[in-house]
Amino acid sequence: KEKSALSIMFAKCFKSLARPTVKLQHPQAIKMTEALGLNQRHLRIMRDQFDDIDVDGSGNIDAVELFEAMGEVRSKITEELFAMMDMDGNARLDFDEYVAVALSYCMYTKDDILRFCFDTFDKDKSNSIDENEFMALLSTVNNGAPLFPGNMGTALMNFDSNDDGLIDFQEFKVIETRYPMIFFPAFRLQDRMQQKTLGETRWRDLMKSVQKQRFKNEHRRTHGRDPPLTYAETVQKVVCCKRPKEYDIQVIDSKRPSITSAIEAAEKKKAIMEGGKKKRSSQAEDD
Numbered sequence: 340k341e342k343s344a345l346s347i348m349f350a351k352c353f354k355s356l357a358r359p360t361v362k363l364q365h366p367q368a369i370k371m372t373e374a375l376g377l378n379q380r381h382l383r384i385m386r387d388q389f390d391d392i393d394v395d396g397s398g399n400i401d402a403v404e405l406f407e408a409m410g411e412v413r414s415k416i417t418e419e420l421f422a423m424m425d426m427d428g429n430a431r432l433d434f435d436e437y438v439a440v441a442l443s444y445c446m447y448t449k450d451d452i453l454r455f456c457f458d459t460f461d462k463d464k465s466n467s468i469d470e471n472e473f474m475a476l477l478s479t480v481n482n483g484a485p486l487f488p489g490n491m492g493t494a495l496m497n498f499d500s501n502d503d504g505l506i507d508f509q510e511f512k513v514i515e516t517r518y519p520m521i522f523f524p525a526f527r528l529q530d531r532m533q534q535k536t537l538g539e540t541r542w543r544d545l546m547k548s549v550q551k552q553r554f555k556n557e558h559r560r561t562h563g564r565d566p567p568l569t570y571a572e573t574v575q576k577v578v579c580c581k582r583p584k585e586y587d588i589q590v591i592d593s594k595r596p597s598i599t600s601a602i603e604a605a606e607k608k609k610a611i612m613e614g615g616k617k618k619r620s621s622q623a624e625d626d
Contacts, residue, residue: 363438367439368435373590375545375586376586385441399431399432399434409528409531411524411531416524424437446591449526451595469504469505498513498514552588
């Protein structure tokens with residue numbers, strides 16, 4: 340029995356070593372993989388999951404295959420996510436596209452997912468949601484299920500705290516606080532995508548490690564040095580004789596909607612202000 344168990348263990352090791360190397364071609368997939376410190380073992384897991392979804396063995400998957408595998412019905416949220424994954428616009432995903440966006444979406448924080456939902460329904464990219472966009476949001480996120488008593492216009496007024504007839508992102512977050520089930524499908528989609536890639540435990544550990552790296556980077560920026568090691572980190576350093584893994588936060592955060600939308604909004608505001616200055620300057624010259 341011992342010999343048999345040992346043989347099985349060695350057979351598994353040799354089988355793992357004999358598997359072909361998973362090579363990525365798309366720069367975004369390569370950057371995200373390196374930023375998260377993923378290795379061949381992780382890529383093989385994702386490749387196996389991708390091949391399971393690719394039921395016809397074509398080497399790429401469509402929206403039907405992807406969301407059926409995840410047990411998700413088609414909605415505005417799933418369509419927007421698929422469009423984000425389909426980087427070449429051919430309505431199908433190859434493995435690189437799948438890896439690039441799956442890694443990003445699986446790392447989204449709560450605010451990132453809410454921002455993703457907000458941007459999905461902010462069709463004119465005005466950084467606010469008007470009444471028509473608000474009605475579209477409520478009627479599609481939960482497949483048309485009634486969420487508020489009365490009409491949609493009344494619901495809009497309840498969340499429009501500054502009475503401008505629009506919902507900005509801060510007001511949008513209040514909706515989620517009061518009615519968390521509205522955006523539950525978007526969070527469920529992340530859970531299922533995590534399960535279908537590296538598993539929830541691995542993603543939870545990764546998110547904790549990345550958050551710790553963000554804290555370390557901020558400490559370096561403000562104090563000029565690393566923060567003191569915790570007891571567990573000290574023991575690991577002494578016993579294992581290795582440095583903690585470093586994550587490329589700049590690459591990871593560059594794919595977060597809450598970051599990119601804030602940057603775009605700031606740039607738009609700056610452009611408007613500069614345009615106003617030029618206009619006033621031109622008027623002064625004319626005078």
